[in-house]
Amino acid sequence: QKEVEQNSGPLSVPEGAIASLNCTYSDRGSQSFFWYRQYSGKSPELIMSIYSNGDKEDGRFTAQLNKASQYVSLLIRDSQPSDSATYLCAVINTNAGKSTFGDGTTLTVKP
Amino acid sequence: DAGVTQSPTHLIKTRGQHVTLRCSPISGHKSVSWYQQVLGQGPQFIFQYYEKEERGRGNFPDRFSARQFPNYSSELNVNALLLGDSALYLCASSRYSYNEQFFGPGTRLTVL
Numbered sequence: 001q002k003e004v005e006q007n008s009g010p011l012s013v014p015e016g017a018i019a020s021l022n023c024t025y026s027d028r029g030s031q032s033f034f035w036y037r038q039y040s041g042k043s044p045e046l047i048m049s050i051y052s053n054g055d056k057e058d059g060r061f062t063a064q065l066n067k068a069s070q071y072v073s074l075l076i077r078d079s080q081p082s083d084s085a086t087y088l089c090a091v092i093n094t095n096a097g098k099s100t101f102g103d104g105t106t107l108t109v110k111p
Numbered sequence: 112d113a114g115v116t117q118s119p120t121h122l123i124k125t126r127g128q129h130v131t132l133r134c135s136p137i138s139g140h141k142s143v144s145w146y147q148q149v150l151g152q153g154p155q156f157i158f159q160y161y162e163k164e165e166r167g168r169g170n171f172p173d174r175f176s177a178r179q180f181p182n183y184s185s186e187l188n189v190n191a192l193l194l195g196d197s198a199l200y201l202c203a204s205s206r207y208s209y210n211e212q213f214f215g216p217g218t219r220l221t222v223l
Contacts, residue, residue, distance in 0.1 A: 004153075032209050043201055043214040044154065088153050094209040097167025099144060101153035 003027055006089050006102035015111050019076040023089030023102055026070065030100075032092040033065055035074045037085045038104065044088055048074065079109040113138070115204050115215035123221045124192050132187045132218045136204030142166075143185040144212060145177055146201040154201055160185055161208040189220075197222045 005024045013019045021035075032051055036044035048063040050056045050072070056063045062075040072091075076083055086104040093100075116135045124130050136143050142161040146154035156169035160179035174190045183204075189196055199219050203212035 034211065036214075043199075043217045046211055046213060049211045090153075090212075092209055094166075097159060097165075097208075098169070099146075099156045099159060099167065099212070101146075101155070103151070103153045 001026065002102070003100045004089055004091055004102035006087075006105045008103060009106040010108055011105055012108045012110060013079050015079060015081060015109055017079050017109075019079045019083065019107055019109070021074040021076075021087050021089075021105050021107070023072045023074075024070055025072070025089075025091045025100070027091065027093050027096070027098070027100070028067075028070065029093045029095055030091040031094055033063075033072045034090040034092075035061075035063060035072075036088040036090060036101075037083075038088055039085045047087075076107075079107075081109045081111050084108050115202055115213055117200075117202050117215040117218050119218060120216070121219045121221075123223065125223050126192055126194060128192050128222075130189050130192060130220060132189075132200050132202075132220075133184065134187070134202030134204075134215060135184045136202075137213055140204040140206050140213075141183055142205045142208050142212075143179055143183065144203045144205070145185070145187045146203065147171075148199045148201055148217075149197075157187065159208060166208050192222045194222050196220065 050063040089102040144159040145157040159167040
């Protein structure tokens, strides 16, 4: 079992819809949680960071963290074709000196 | 401000050779992390350096080594290259060891 699990997809949503991306992690010592977007052939681009339980909103993006359930999610509202990419979930356990990424969920937004 | 820079962009080596990859972090960032990414997978953590000290090491063989310089730039060295080392090598910088990491464009290494 991978330390950070994501549905590989592909996830397909129509333009304007809400895309929901999920991530579970196994290391309870993890303190920092991130969502990255990666376009084909490019390096990952930071979308959101979240450090405490609850929701964090930034524009069309909302990240949710539930440490008890070891679950992180990302909601993308009003999805646009330009949101089509692979979304990577990452967790950091600073005490263990460890940074772990999931393998990503591929999102396609259809016009 | 300039983002994270990496050099070279592309590199072709043969098995058994040695390679050095370089990374310059965002100004003010004291932490540099290195990752290996192969097609279809997420980045795999290799090393993290913070304030010139190794703070974390992933599950990679001793052929992989790194260091961070006083100006916070970093080098990743890989000895005795194997075909399986072919990948995109990513460098990410962050202000501290636990917060947001910003990635450079990567170095594409091909081992023949």
